[in-house]
Amino acid sequence: MTATHTRPAHTAKQGWATGLTAFAAVMLFLVGLLDIFRGIMAIAEDDIFVTTRNYVFEFDLTGWGWVHLALGVVAVIVSIGLLQTATWARVSGVVIAGLVIIANFLSLPYYPVWSVVMIALSGFIIWALCVVQRDNLFDLSEERPMTEERPPVSTPHGPA
Secondary structure, three states: OOOOOOOOOOOHHHHHHHHHHHHHHHHHHHHHHHHHHHHHHHHHOHHHOOOOOOOOOOOOHHHHHHHHHHHHHHHHHHHHHHHOOOHHHHHHHHHHHHHHHHHHHHOOOOOHHHHHHHHHHHHHHHHHHHHOOHHHOOOOOOOOOHHHHOOOOEEOOEEO
């Protein structure tokens, strides 16, 4: 007697959960990449950033560059784990996005508009990672046959 293994039916809830996780993974990758570039800019050329006098959280701009570079590298690595729907990556993604928010808040006077954009993107990443339940996820790295991904579209003249 042989056992047949069938996959559970795909639900709309699982589709949304997987989509939000993919969104978070891509956005975390972009945030990490942009943080890497921002860190390199701060390390290489200090004169492209605006400096504010008497800022409470004043820190050497090269130091901020190293902070952003390190956060960016870790964010890119975690985003790859998110595409594999790893639990460690979801937890790490929330932590890294939170640290990116804090780092961008503290470096707000040096690059104000970009810091606000990065804070908003990181907020969306945290939301996307926290709203999804683990058991609703598909493995994003798993390949599925085309017939399983999309059902055939029916037309008024019959199935396609």
